[in-house]
Amino acid sequence: MSSVTIGIGGAAGDGLDKTGDTLAKTASRLGLYVHAYNSYQSIIRGGHIWLRVRLGQEKVASHGDHLNALIALNQDAIERHAGEVDPGGVVLFNADKLRCNVPLAETILAAPLPVGELTKPFGAIQPIMQNTVALGALLFLLDLDFQVTAEVFADTFGHKGKAVVDQNVNLARAGYDYARERFVPLGCQWNFTRKRRPFITGNEAFCLGAVAAGCKFYSAYPMTPASAILHWMAAHGERCGIVVKQCEDELAVANIAIGAGFAGVRAMCGTSGGGFALMTEAIGQAGMIEAPVVIIEVQRGGPSTGIPTKTEQADLNQVFGASQGDFPRVIIAPCDTRDCFHSAVEAFNLAEKYQLPVIIISDLLLSEHPETIEPEDLPAAVPIDRGEFVTEWKPENGKYKRYAFTPSGISPRAIPGTANTLYVAASDEHDEEGILISDVFTNSAVRRKIAEKRMKKLGLALRDVPAPKLEGPLDAEVTLIGWGSTRGVIREAVEQLAAAGIRANQLHFKYILPFHSREANEILRKCKRTICVEVNATGQFARHLRAESGYSVHDHILKYDGEPFEPRQIADQVRAILEGRTRSLDVTSAEAREIAYHYIRSHLNEDVRPGQIEK
Template sequence: MREQLSWKVGGQQGEGIESTGEIFASALNRLGYYLYGYRHFSSRIKGGHTNNKIRVSTKPLNSISDDLDILVAFDQETIDVNIHELREEGIVIADAKFNPELPEGSEAKLYAVPFTEIATELGTSLMKNMVAVGASSAILGLSPETYQDVVEDLFLRKGQAVVEKNMDAIRAGANHFIAEAGTISSNLQLAEADGKKRMFMIGNDAIGMGAVAAGARFMPAYPITPASEIMEYLIKKLPEFGGTVIQTEDEIAACTMAIGANYAGVRSLTASAGPGLSLMAEAIGLSGMTETPVVIVDTQRGGPSTGLPTKQEQSDLMAMVYSTHGDIPKIVMLPSTVEEAFYDTVEAFNLAEEYQCPVIIVTDLALSLGKQTVEPLDYSRIEIRRGKLDIHAELPERENSAYFKRYEVTEDGVSTRVIPGMKNGIHHVTGVEHDETGKPSESPENRKAQMDKRLRKLSNLPKTFKSPIYVNAVHDEADLLVVGVNSTRGTIEEAMPRLEADGVKVNLAQIRLLHPFPKDELKVLMDKAKKVVVVENNATAQLANIIKMNVGSEKIENVLKYDGNPFLPAELHQVCKELV
């Protein structure tokens, strides 16, 4: 019996590949297995190879697997493209319709199952994915009834007859496979899971949930891969709480509308990817100059320009810190798991209002769209902090209609904030330099006072930020300190025991606050290591260069990958071993 295995389904985009993986994984999640999923898909709506790789385990996991145990193929291209991942004892289940063949030299076992033919006999060829799920369940030694609840959730709204047809397709797939293949070796059957209920979701859903929990009630946004699921989640959920989502004409409008809503006192966010964040740069500066809070999500993807819109990359790091013209306070956060994405989103809203500045949550495609098992969330951890805003405040009267000092110079750099319509709270709001009441001013003395005020807001943030760096460090003196961001954490943590088995002492530092950079905290860890290995999905070592600017460079080695794919534990293990 296996403690874990890896399963992949592939075919042409638009023929149900994603739903096949979803049904397969959801049923196993309900049995209590831990799962990690990664989708490889084309930037086309229909056509082009796509696959969904699901890793299943009786123990927690946070990375894609190095290899593959079971490949479900709806076309020959799926076999040709993915066969190199298959273990020697692996199995390929392929639709007999296309007369599948394994490449010469492959030691995998091929089973041709008439997915399409069986589904057509049951009523429609569209159910071929359910036949494939049934054949997969036979390999794993699972009863087709395992999928009953999942199928009901998906199809009961269409009637019980539709549910039964799909269940019949799953049973037919299992029965056909057993009849043709006989008994499958138990080395591809999973050990029993613990049966506990856990969530199974993508990072974008966690961000959406975090926004709702934080009290956000408005999201203007423009659809873009891989951020759209945040918008789609909130379209369904915000109306239940009196909120709404507006699809804007572009990302410029989305960002300025979000700023306007926050100015009015409503917590608001927008989300996009690199191209959209480029368009938002000027508006982000407006947020900084007017000291209006706003939360923005950047789901990194392959660039530049349209680039690789459906592929993994981490090449927006410099842009998120430095793209805005002029000097403004800005907070850039980097969750590394789906769970962190939820809690960090809540905290982002608190920080935006406490420091009255833009807060950018940066993820990557693997974290945004990769589906992971998540332990039940602890809602008692959630707190709402609105900083120097009290919409019920009784503001003191002012003589001669004097304006409220919205931008009053304060020791901590944060001024009292009011919302439109508050009695005795009238003031100017403008994107040009202004005095304490908001009136435009080009006075050199005022300019310096206001600039210094804004920039000292964040002077202590790295020290007060709850977890600026996620640390997994057991060695006082390490051979390697491996540093990463976002989704690389799980891969690094899986490679670490392999390196330790080779006699390499390894510590991990996962950066979770990119700006202001936690230089003091990272320097302590770097001082304890002989070498610092910075792992990132871009071509120009952006994270490493930010570290060099803040901490130093003499120990740093770069490990870069920018072909559109995430790091695998095995390749990271090998390259780190070579660097010792």
Template sequence: MISQLSWKVGGQQGEGIESTGEIFAAAMNHLGYYLYGYRHFSSRIKGGHTNNKIRVSTRPVRSLQDDLDILVAFDQETIDVNFDELHDDGIVIADAKFKPVIPEGSNATLYAVPFTEIARELGSSLMKNMVAIGASGAILDLDAKEYYTIVSQTFGRKGDKVVENNMKAIEKGAAFVQSQSQGQPSKLKLMPADGRKRMFLIGNDAISLGLLAGGCRFMAAYPITPASEIMEFMIKHLPDYGGTVIQTEDEMAAATMAIGSNYAGVRAVTASAGPGLSLMMESIGLAGMTETPLVVIDTQRGGPSTGLPTKQEQSDLMAMIYGTHGEIPKIVIAPSTVEEGFYDAVEALNLAEEYQCPVILLSDLQLSLGKQTIDTLDYDQIEIRRGDLNLEPDLPELKKGEYFKRYKITDSGISPRLVPGTKNGIFHVTGVEHDETGKPSEKAPNRKKQMEKRLRKLQDLPNKFPSPVALNLQHKNPDLLFVGYVSTRGAIEETIERLEQEGLKVNHAQIRLIHPFPTEEVKPLIEEAKQVIVVEHNATAQLANIIKMNAGYGDKISSILKYDGTPFLPGEIYEKCMQEVVVYGNG
């Protein structure tokens, strides 16, 4: 028996590849296994190679596996593109329709299963994906009945006959493979799972759940990969909580609508990717100058320009910190797991109102669209904090010509906030420099005071932010300290396991508060380590440079970079670590 399995299905985009992976994964999740899934797809509606790789394990996993146990192919291109991932004893299950061929000399086993033919016999070629799922189940020695609950949930609304036919497709696919294996015991039978029920969702859905739980009641957004699922989730669910979603004409309108809603006292967000964030920069500056809360979710993807719309990258980091012209207080946070995406979405809404400034929640394509098993979310942890917002103030009556000091100079840098229409609370609001009442003012002393007031806001945030760095500190004076952010966490964790087995002492810090940078927490970790390795998905070592700017020790810091559009695999980080950095311990 094996404790984990790597399974991949591939074919042409638009022929049911995604649903094949979804149903296979849902069944394994229903049995209580831990899962991690990542989808490779093209930036088009139909056509072009796509695949869905799913890792199944008896323990929690947060990254893809290096190799592949089973490859399910709906065309020859899937075999040609993905066969090199298959280990020596791997299995290919392919549609006999295209006369599949595997490389000569390979030890892999090929099952040519008539997916399409069996599906047509049952009434529709669309059911070929269910035949493939049944064939996969037979390789794993799973009873076809294990799929019944998932098939019923997926197709039940279409009637009992549809459910029955899809189950027959699964059973026939399983029976065909069983007849070909001649009663040989499966080499890929999984150890039993613990049977616990867990959630299985993408990062975008976790973030969306966090926005709902955190009190967001308005979203304005423009569709863009890989952020669109957030808007789609909110369109479906936000009205049930008295909220509204508007699909705007562009990203600039989305940002300014969200600013307007927050100005009126309603928690509001927008979500986009790099190209959209470029368009939002002036509006983000407006939120900073007017001290209006604003939450922006950036799901990073390959750039620049249109770049790689459906591929992994982490190259927006510097832009998110420094992209706006002028200088404003800005918070940038970066969840590193699906669970953190949920809790950090709530925290982003709180921080935006507490500090009256833009908050950027920085995700990436792998975290946004990668699907992962997680334990049930704890809604008891949710706390709504609205900062210095007084919804029912008892203000003294204003004298003629007086205005409320909305931008009052304070020691904390945070001024009293009201919603429009508050009695005796009238004030100006403008994007130009202004005095305490909001009236435009270009006087040098006023400019200095207002600028210093705004920048004073975040001076205590690194000490107040919950877990600014996710830490795995097993050693004092470690040989290596790995540092990453967002989705690199899982691959780093598995690399560390391998290095520890070779006798190295390795610690890990995943940065969750990017700006303002938690220098006091990170600097001692760097001081203690013999060498620091920063792992990130960009070509210019942006996170490494941020660390050097804030904590120093540039001579200790090395980078492992990847910018080809694909996620890190644990083996890749291990190999690059061995090639490019000093190795200590017994290595």
């Protein structure tokens, strides 16, 4: 097997996150590539939490669409997910409490673990420790080095003392030895290079990119799924020379970040869609006073409070329309964790070079899922472009004009306090010196000229961002179009289609504004059939593509249930489109059972599980 996918299912509070993290770090330290995704709920205890960890000898681009192993921490997880395990896989569960009552293929191993018996030599333990026993058994089945896991335990729990570390190691060893005596490994043939690679999330990559780019100020109000940026900055900001402010609301967040950028430091703020809605007026002010600022908008399911812990790509229209009026802004949609680092660097350079707000639009999947990347993907030295600064101004040069009309539209910027550079910066329209033109006879010529000056910068910025490139065979039968976080899953869908004899290629967009309209049109008009893949209900990017380039895609594949795409889901829908089959949106029997289960759990009997509910 070139890659294996492990599912861990249970309830909030069962310790899934630590189990998955330990497994992922073990594999990563052995030199394997890891890609993980945690589907969690907005609760502290209970519910259904579903963690998927994919390991590969080579780079894996998504969390996959199958299971080779399942650790079920409650009966609910068995009934939901045991049927997803591929032939040759395994289902691990606590035999003291659970039963595998789901029909399994003959080649799937049902592996009950006598947790009580295995843990008895170590005295009374908390129920949550069943996951450590299961993890130990899984390590044997996957042919992973137990000693590396012991080292991970030491690093993870060392601050709690030797007793806690030893308990985790001993319980995992008990599970490992039990599996070694009774089960046969799954047949993974790894080549452990033991090359150490960073294992980080997109949000952590944003932070590291900001540090490398020289960010000196970060402000935020906690909002999932952007909160982890604030957590990282709060933990590491002082050491990195970054002032970190948790504000009372997102209005203050945006204004204080813009003020810091205006004052001459590289400043950034972060939020999700609801918080971004409160920032829009301030973003307009940044456009008017031409202040550089970087804003990270991490999308989640909307509208309103929506689904705080689920992913979506439905805020594109919002970031296009942030604030009223016309003014230049740059919108970047990173494609993977590595790209998050480099997008942060690009954003600061573009913001200061062109003196405008730059919005990085991410989503929960990209920002929160951890994956391994190469060490060289996180360089300490990155290109820095701070744009045109005035460090001194001599009176004999005439009065300093902060918004001077220049061929490029970029006016030399002076940091407040620079001698002889006094000017007015306000939210009203103004002339070259910053003097307001709204409180006197409005000079139409000045208004037109200053507006054109600002918009010139967008055309120049287009030269600094690469055009999209077609990936795959030029004579493909179908072209899949995507943006942002869907690049990896679309790439794997293209591979699945190729394996099925369907030639497909991929056109992915990272730079949303400014937009390479001509290049996009030239590529797409040569494509035989185009399908736009988006995690929203209305095809927001396809509409943007049509507005900018005049090109209309042939079909859409849309997902808006809160969960990210899986490669097989895309490939199946592509086949249906090519074959002319109707794609039904009717609720399936499995979904109907899930709806009934949710209703019963919410209203009637908390002991009823999906497997007990008939169609």
